[in-house]
Amino acid sequence: MANILVVDDELGIRDLLSEILNDEGHSVELAENAAQARAARQRMRYDLVLLDIWMPDTDGVTLLKEWAATGLLNMPVVMMSGHATIETAVEATKIGAHSFLEKPITMQKLLKAVEAGLARNGGTPGAATAPPRKPGMAGVVPMMPVAELTVEAAMTGGQSLPAAVEMGPQARQMFELDKPLRDARDEFEKCYFEFHLAKEGGSMTRVAEKTGLERTHLYRKLKQLGVDLSRGKRSSNSAA
Numbered sequence: 001m002a003n004i005l006v007v008d009d010e011l012g013i014r015d016l017l018s019e020i021l022n023d024e025g026h027s028v029e030l031a032e033n034a035a036q037a038r039a040a041r042q043r044m045r046y047d048l049v050l051l052d053i054w055m056p057d058t059d060g061v062t063l064l065k066e067w068a069a070t071g072l073l074n075m076p077v078v079m080m081s082g083h084a085t086i087e088t089a090v091e092a093t094k095i096g097a098h099s100f101l102e103k104p105i106t107m108q109k110l111l112k113a114v115e116a117g118l119a120r121n122g123g124t125p126g127a128a129t130a131p132p133r134k135p136g137m138a139g140v141v142p143m144m145p146v147a148e149l150t151v152e153a154a155m156t157g158g159q160s161l162p163a164a165v166e167m168g169p170q171a172r173q174m175f176e177l178d179k180p181l182r183d184a185r186d187e188f189e190k191c192y193f194e195f196h197l198a199k200e201g202g203s204m205t206r207v208a209e210k211t212g213l214e215r216t217h218l219y220r221k222l223k224q225l226g227v228d229l230s231r232g233k234r235s236s237n238s239a240a
Contacts, residue, residue: 034058053081076117
């Protein structure tokens with residue numbers, strides 16, 4: 001799990017990025033302007049920052065320059081904008097930005113940018129509390145495994161679920177067939193989604209891709225079936 005700061009003046013974008021990154025197991029802090037971002041950065045060093053370029057008080061490139069000049073740019077920063085020119089993106093990269101995301105931001109591009117940024121940072125959880133790197137040490141290294149509380153652990157009390165091939169016969173024995181088709185189908189679907197949530201480490205993004213459902217449809221389906229994810233999310237937040 002990584003500590004990520006999202007800086008954007010648009011509430012909808014902050015909420016969307018926060019939801020996706022939280023689903024991926026990351027701890028996310030939000031800032032709606034440069035002033036809040038400055039205060040947040042003074043409190044701690046993040047594993048990654050997603051920084052909007054066009055903001056009402058101070059633009060993202062200026063804030064990036066401030067961090068570079070004061071020695072606070074010791075974490076990967078991914079710039080975001082829907083109106084920036086190529087020159088602006090090049091300028092931000094020269095200052096020290098890791099990469100650039102053009103709005104509207106797709107989920108696939110966001111996750112790839114975050115993964116690449118964390119790989120540069122060593123992929124180490126808790127890097128936000130580590131001392132600043134010395135110049136010349138920020139190379140691209142393989143991402144390290146990240147230990148995190150998963151939905152599987154929350155659902156099973158820390159016990160690992162059996163592999164998919166082992167679950168087949170036992171899963172069939174769990175269902176009572178002497179009941180209406182609708183009830184039996186709901187029980188199967190609940191078991192099906194809980195299995196995939198555990199298998200994908202609680203990531204709604206990957207479960208949606210795996211099951212072929214849109215995220216909004218998936219959320220509605222889980223709520224309808226009574227699959228409660230709040231316990232796992234509360235545990236993850238407290239662990240952060």
